[in-house]
Amino acid sequence: MAYAAFRSIGAYVPSSILTNEDLSKMVDTSDEWITKRTGIKERHIAAKDEFTSDMGAKAAQIAIERSGIDKTQIDMLVCATISPDYFCMPSTATIIATKLGLKNITAFDISAACTGFVYVLSIAKAFIESGMKKNILIIGAEKLSAITDYTDRGTCILFGDGAGAAVISATNNKDEAIIDIHTGADGEYADLLMTPNGGSGSAHDSLTQEASSCFMQMKGNETFKVAVKTLTKDVIDILEHNNIQSSQIKHFVPHQANLRIIKAVGDALKLQDEQVVLTVEKYGNTSGASIPMAINDIYEKGELKAGELMLLDAFGGGLTWGSALVPFSPLKK
Numbered sequence: 001m002a003y004a005a006f007r008s009i010g011a012y013v014p015s016s017i018l019t020n021e022d023l024s025k026m027v028d029t030s031d032e033w034i035t036k037r038t039g040i041k042e043r044h045i046a047a048k049d050e051f052t053s054d055m056g057a058k059a060a061q062i063a064i065e066r067s068g069i070d071k072t073q074i075d076m077l078v079c080a081t082i083s084p085d086y087f088c089m090p091s092t093a094t095i096i097a098t099k100l101g102l103k104n105i106t107a108f109d110i111s112a113a114c115t116g117f118v119y120v121l122s123i124a125k126a127f128i129e130s131g132m133k134k135n136i137l138i139i140g141a142e143k144l145s146a147i148t149d150y151t152d153r154g155t156c157i158l159f160g161d162g163a164g165a166a167v168i169s170a171t172n173n174k175d176e177a178i179i180d181i182h183t184g185a186d187g188e189y190a191d192l193l194m195t196p197n198g199g200s201g202s203a204h205d206s207l208t209q210e211a212s213s214c215f216m217q218m219k220g221n222e223t224f225k226v227a228v229k230t231l232t233k234d235v236i237d238i239l240e241h242n243n244i245q246s247s248q249i250k251h252f253v254p255h256q257a258n259l260r261i262i263k264a265v266g267d268a269l270k271l272q273d274e275q276v277v278l279t280v281e282k283y284g285n286t287s288g289a290s291i292p293m294a295i296n297d298i299y300e301k302g303e304l305k306a307g308e309l310m311l312l313d314a315f316g317g318g319l320t321w322g323s324a325l326v327p328f329s330p331l332k333k
C-alpha cells in the first residue's frame with residue numbers, strides 16, 4: 001500500500017500591510033482593542049490586480065522547488081479557497097495549474113472555509129493511498145480583502161490575504177506517512193459565518209444587489225465559543241485515537257483566527273509555548289491559507305526539521321472543522 005508523505009511547504013505574502021492603526025482611521029476601533037481581543041497587529045493585503053490564483057501560484061512554485069520533485073510528475077492540484085478568482089468557474093485550481101505550466105492534470109477547488117487546508121490534505125491522502133495519484137499539489141489561497149466589508153468593525157479587523165502550498169507524495173515508508181486526518185461539518189451553524197448573497201439562494205435578487213452583499217458576515221462571539229469547544233474536542237479526539245500524547249507534538253499549527261482561541265486550545269492540551277505556532281499577529285486570519293502560511297513560517301526560520309510531528313487544527317464557516325497528525329517528510333533532508 002502507498003502512504004502519503006508531506007514533502008514540502010511554500011507560501012506567498014503580498015507586500016502591502018494594513019495595520020491596526022490604519023483600520024482605526026476606517027472604522028470605530030483601536031489598536032488596543034484589536035490586540036487585546038484578537039492578538040492581531042497587522043495583515044497583508046493583495047494588490048488590486050493580484051488575484052487569488054497569482055498568490056496560489058507563487059506559493060506553489062516555491063513548494064514544488066523545495067520538494068525535489070519535477071513538476072512534470074505532479075498529477076493533481078487541489079485549491080482550498082473561499083475567495084476564488086471567479087465566482088463559479090473556472091476554478092482557481094485550473095488557473096493556477098496553467099500559470100505553473102502544469103498540463104493534463106486533475107485540478108479542482110474545494111470550499112471548506114478556514115478548514116480548507118485540512119480538507120485538501122485529506123483529499124490528497126485519500127487519492128494517494130488509493131493509488132489513483134502519486135504527487136499532489138495542495139494549496140490554500142485567499143484574497144479575503146475582496147469579500148471583506150471595510151465598514152464592519154466586527155469582521156474587517158480580522159482578515160488578510162496570502163497563500164500557502166504543499167507537495168504530498170506517495171511513499172512506501174510508513175515512518176514518513178501522514179498518520180491520521182479527522183474532518184467534520186455541521187450546517188446547523190451555517191448562519192454564524194457566511195456570505196449570505198450572490199449565490200443561487202438569491203439568484204434573482206443578485207442582479208440588483210450591490211457587490212457589498214457578497215461580503216462576509218459573522219456572529220463573532222457565538223463563533224468564538226463554538227470554535228473553542230470544537231477545536232479542543234477535535235485535537236483531543238485525534239490524539240487519543242492514535243495513542244499520541246500532546247508532549248510528542250513538536251509543532252501545534254492551529255488555524256490563525258484569534259490568539260485567545262489558540263491559547264484556550266493550547267491550555268486544554270497542556271502545550272508549552274514553544275510547541276504552538278503563531279502567525280496571527282502579523283498575518284491576521286487568512287482562512288484556508290493560514291495553516292500552510294504558518295508551517296512555511298517555521299520552515300523558513302529553520303525550526304521545522306525532517307521527522308518532526310505537526311498537529312494541525314482548523315475551524316471555519318460551514319461550520320467545518322478538522323485536525324491532522326503530520327510528520328514533516330522532505331525528500332531533501
Ligand code: UT7
Nearest residue numbers: 029033037114153154157220221223224227257258315316
Ligand atoms: O476563522 C473562522 C472562525 N472565526 C473565528 O473563530 C472568529 C471568532 N470570533 C472572534 O474572534 C471574536 O468574537 C471577535 C474578535 C470577532 C470579537 O471579539 P469578542 O470578544 O467576541 O467581542 P464581542 O463581539 O462580544 O463584542 C464586544 C464589544 C461590543 O460592544 P458592547 O456591545 O459590549 O458595547 C462590540 O460592539 O466590542 C465591540 N466591538 C468592537 N470594539 C472596537 C466589536 N468589534 C469591535 C472593534 N473595535 N473592532
